[in-house]
Amino acid sequence: MPMDDHGSVRTVCVECGDSVQVTVDWVPLARYLLGEQTVQVLFYDRAPAERDIIAGFRSSTYLCETCWDLIINEERQ
Numbered sequence: 715m716p717m718d719d720h721g722s723v724r725t726v727c728v729e730c731g732d733s734v735q736v737t738v739d740w741v742p743l744a745r746y747l748l749g750e751q752t753v754q755v756l757f758y759d760r761a762p763a764e765r766d767i768i769a770g771f772r773s774s775t776y777l778c779e780t781c782w783d784l785i786i787n788e789e790r791q
């Protein structure tokens with residue numbers, strides 16, 4: 715890994731297999747992976763969609779927005 719203080723993490727939607735990535739700083743990412751803080755605290759300045767990708771990178775249970783919408787709509791019917 716290069717000595718940059720940031721890079722990109724990638725995760726895959728468990729439903730459709732689409733892969734998404736987001737650029738993150740390594741320090742807050744490491745603290746998140748160690749469980750020191752929640753993604754909401756460490757990445758408070760990021761868009762919710764970006765936080766979802768970071769959380770999905772850790773948990774491997776990412777759902778993309780398209781699949782979220784499909785599941786929510788199914789539950790409404």
Ligand SMILES: [Zn+2]
Nearest residue numbers: 727730778781
């Ligand atoms: Zn999907």
